[in-house]
Amino acid sequence: MPVNGVLDDRGAQVLRHVVEDYIETAEPVGSRTISKKMGQQLSPATIRNIMADLEEMGYLVQPHTSAGRVPTSSGFRYYVDYLLARRRLARPERDQLQRMAAGEAGSASADEVVRQFSRLLSSLSRQACVVVVSRLSSQPLRSLNLLRAGVDRILLVSVTQAGWVEHRLIEGERDLSADDLVKINAYLNELAAGLSLPQMRVKILQEMKKEKARYDRLMQRALLLGARALDEGSPAEVYVEGRANILDKPEFVEDVQKLKRILRAFEEKSIIVRLLDRALEEEAIQVSIGTENPVESLPDISVVASGYRLGEATMGSIGLIGPVRMDYSHVIPLVEYSARLLSSVFEHR
DNA sequence: GGTTCGGCCATGTAATCTTT
DNA sequence: AAAGATTACATGGCCGAACC
Numbered sequence A: 001m002p003v004n005g006v007l008d009d010r011g012a013q014v015l016r017h018v019v020e021d022y023i024e025t026a027e028p029v030g031s032r033t034i035s036k037k038m039g040q041q042l043s044p045a046t047i048r049n050i051m052a053d054l055e056e057m058g059y060l061v062q063p064h065t066s067a068g069r070v071p072t073s074s075g076f077r078y079y080v081d082y083l084l085a086r087r088r089l090a091r092p093e094r095d096q097l098q099r100m101a102a103g104e105a106g107s108a109s110a111d112e113v114v115r116q117f118s119r120l121l122s123s124l125s126r127q128a129c130v131v132v133v134s135r136l137s138s139q140p141l142r143s144l145n146l147l148r149a150g151v152d153r154i155l156l157v158s159v160t161q162a163g164w165v166e167h168r169l170i171e172g173e174r175d176l177s178a179d180d181l182v183k184i185n186a187y188l189n190e191l192a193a194g195l196s197l198p199q200m201r202v203k204i205l206q207e208m209k210k211e212k213a214r215y216d217r218l219m220q221r222a223l224l225l226g227a228r229a230l231d232e233g234s235p236a237e238v239y240v241e242g243r244a245n246i247l248d249k250p251e252f253v254e255d256v257q258k259l260k261r262i263l264r265a266f267e268e269k270s271i272i273v274r275l276l277d278r279a280l281e282e283e284a285i286q287v288s289i290g291t292e293n294p295v296e297s298l299p300d301i302s303v304v305a306s307g308y309r310l311g312e313a314t315m316g317s318i319g320l321i322g323p324v325r326m327d328y329s330h331v332i333p334l335v336e337y338s339a340r341l342l343s344s345v346f347e348h349r
Numbered sequence B: 001g002g003t004t005c006g007g008c009c010a011t012g013t014a015a016t017c018t019t020t
Numbered sequence C: 001a002a003a004g005a006t007t008a009c010a011t012g013g014c015c016g017a018a019c020c
Helices: A009-025 A031-037 A044-056 A073-083 A091-104 A110-125 A178-192 A197-214 A217-229 A243-248 A256-266 A269-281 A328-347
Strands: A128-133 A141-150 A153-160 A165-171 A237-241 A286-288 A301-310 A313-323
Touching (some): A009 A031, A009 A044, A073 A328, A091 A110, A091 A328, A110 A237, A110 A313, A110 A328, A141 A178, A178 A217, A197 A217, A243 A256, A256 A269, A269 A286, A269 A301, A269 A313, A313 A328
Antiparallel strands (some): A128 A237, A141 A153, A301 A313
């Protein structure tokens, strides 16, 4: 058996069987099981030797002496990189996703679209599905609207061209009449045409200099308002569906501490964003296995995620979160396909 | 309720057999 | 003959049952 981390054919076959059996049963896998799976070509004792080598190379571990073996993160990594049979997505699943996409294509609200995707994906995969919509602010705007929302507060509603709606509340504005707001709206929308929020902010700051010279009180006011509203960057939206699927996983049910940490992470936007962050950068699907994922406190979960886009711009990422023991051959094509569909839904709005 | 015991399973290894 | 595979056996840890 070579020691540089590359496996010969037998080692690879054994590792593959161990990983697949473990994915199925969540139990440590013994040498006899593998021997049977391989049609008794090799005796359990021989398998044991091979498994001992695999353990030495860091692909397997033994929870305790005289237990079967469990794949490590790098064991899964090797499996995903070299041994995984790239399965095509099963017909019925593709149809289901496609039907849903077609149904949602006309939907008015973009976040309803991602929510539906998330729901379906979590039920097809039996994992928790997470969608992150980030960079809302990088999308070009369709419209901008200021509404009076109380004596001293104004609501800013912005709608992007893809159909995302965002609200912001501006406090402490009491002396603008409804009539003023209508004028300001018209003015800002004229400025906004086709720009994203940050671009618009820059534009507003430029305009402010000019307006100072012209001394138009209302326009000045409009710009100040716009600048205030756009001051802080927009936070990412996060949707989590299928949290309960985590409760079906024996490895988490047995360890309440792990379960708690994971469920808590689902409540924490920033953690989710961090988990799916890499998928935003890269075009290709990202698989983070166990300790590879960027959140150190969650070494027992894997993330399979892919970005989706609107034209050139990345809009967000969609991904599945589950135990390291995920059926990657199923989940990877699922996520890939969903991300592509999601992109095309937004493309055609 | 906590502890001990025996069955069970999987292991590692030495001795032995098979293949090349 | 050497390398590889198998057999046979002792060992270690888990788990449920019996016991205190």
